[in-house]
Amino acid sequence: MTNQKITVVTDSSAYIPEVAQEGLNISVIPLWLIWDDDRFRDGVDIGPQTFYDRLKKSSTLPTSSQPSAKEFEIFFRQVAKECDAIASVLVSSKISGTVACAQTALSEFPEFPIRIVDTLSCSMGLGFVVLAAARAAAAGEDLDGVIAAAEKMRDKVQLLFVVDTLEYLHRGGRITGTKRLLGTALKIKPLLQFKDGLIQSLSQARTKSKAFELLLQITQERLSGKRMAEAAIVDIDNPEDGEAIARLTKERLGPNLIHRAEVSPVVGTHVGPGAIGIAFYPED
Numbered sequence: 001m002t003n004q005k006i007t008v009v010t011d012s013s014a015y016i017p018e019v020a021q022e023g024l025n026i027s028v029i030p031l032w033l034i035w036d037d038d039r040f041r042d043g044v045d046i047g048p049q050t051f052y053d054r055l056k057k058s059s060t061l062p063t064s065s066q067p068s069a070k071e072f073e074i075f076f077r078q079v080a081k082e083c084d085a086i087a088s089v090l091v092s093s094k095i096s097g098t099v100a101c102a103q104t105a106l107s108e109f110p111e112f113p114i115r116i117v118d119t120l121s122c123s124m125g126l127g128f129v130v131l132a133a134a135r136a137a138a139a140g141e142d143l144d145g146v147i148a149a150a151e152k153m154r155d156k157v158q159l160l161f162v163v164d165t166l167e168y169l170h171r172g173g174r175i176t177g178t179k180r181l182l183g184t185a186l187k188i189k190p191l192l193q194f195k196d197g198l199i200q201s202l203s204q205a206r207t208k209s210k211a212f213e214l215l216l217q218i219t220q221e222r223l224s225g226k227r228m229a230e231a232a233i234v235d236i237d238n239p240e241d242g243e244a245i246a247r248l249t250k251e252r253l254g255p256n257l258i259h260r261a262e263v264s265p266v267v268g269t270h271v272g273p274g275a276i277g278i279a280f281y282p283e284d
Contacts, residue, residue, distance in 0.1 A: 002142040007083040008134040009075070011067070011098050012042040013091045015264040016127040017232075024134035025083070029075045031098070031266045035062035042266040051265035052237040052273060064266040066098040072105035076114060085113040085143045089130045089150050092120045094197035113143055117150045120197035123263050124232035124279035125159030157281040158222055159194040160202065161234075162211045164274030191215060212241070212276065216248055219278055226282035228255040236263050237273040245276055255280065 005025070010016075012030040030041035035054075040046040042064075055061075067075070079086055093099035099118045106114055119129045129150050136149035189211035191203040202218065205211035231249055235242030246260055263271070 002140060002145075004084040004142060005082070006085045006087060006137040006141075006143055006146055007079050008130055008137060008146070009079060009086055009088040010126065010130045011090050012044075012264050013096070013098075013122050013267050014127040014130050015043065015123065015262060015267070016130060017259050017261050020127075020131060020259055021134070024131070024138055026130060026134050027075075027079050029067050029072065031067065031096075031264070032065040033062050033265050033269065034065060036060055040265070043264045046265050048237070048262045048265060048268065051268060055268075055273065062265075062269050064269055066096050066101055069101045069104035072102045073108045076105060076109060076112075080109070080112050080114075085115075087115055087117065087133050087137070087143065087146045087150065089117045089119060089126070089133050091122050091126055092194070092197040093118045094120065095122065095199070115143060115147050117147060117154065118197070119150075119154050121154070121157065121159055121194045121279075123159060123267055123277060124234055124259070124261055125157055125194050127232065127261070128157045128230065128279055128281060129153045153281065157279060158219075159277060159279045160191065160215060160219060160222075161193075161271070161275055161277030162189055162191055162208075162215055163271060164189070164208075164238075165272055191218070208241075212245060212248075215245070215276070215278065216252060219249070219280060220253060223253070223280075223282050228253045228280055229283040230257045230259075231255040231278060231280040232259040232261050234261045234263050234277040234279065236268050236271055236275040238276060241274075241276050245278065249278065253280075256283075 007025050009027050030044050033040040090098050102116050119126045132153035133146050133150040136146045188204040193202045205214050233246040
């Protein structure tokens, strides 16, 4: 145990529900959303509903960018005024330059303890790693203990999701054109996963209902007979299906705690409306 005050820093792609953060010391640096001539701080200048309302009417698609090394330097300096150490728990380095920019900023802090964890995930796959680190800090762990808690969670949390279309992932460079065309031609509902830091194909179904059933089936298989400790059901402008999957997850898999969450506009830009995801991990 330690008397150190440790702040956990993450980026806005985690988009952790506020209720899950209660009593925890978490600071968020926003990613950037660039739309025509506008620049928005993700989750600060633009939220999910405003984003999707504009998306439905827009003839153009936004792009995204990570905070620069200079922005990280300024952010770390601000956070450091209120704590003794920082654990920076960030989106996968294989889909974003966020980790690289944070690492570049560390050269400006030779004396202040800042550690970076590449979660190899996003959304609430990232969010659960952040929560594990913040809970460890709240329990009095030192910086090594906080980082160990984050790395342990990184190794067991899983993020699976169903997308309505592969078009957004293709345009954002997150999936190959061949897979996009296959999905479009067959009118399939693809099931995807974060694996080794990348979005990878998992399975596919011909209808939305079959895709959701398969999502729950694979989730149950991944638990390998263990009880689900905690889950988060995320939706992208699709609360009705999100609530349905949350209800079925609770009934069938009985997690100790289940969260409902949206995704940030930056994540929505790359995945597209209609998607449903589940992030979860088993009890030890």
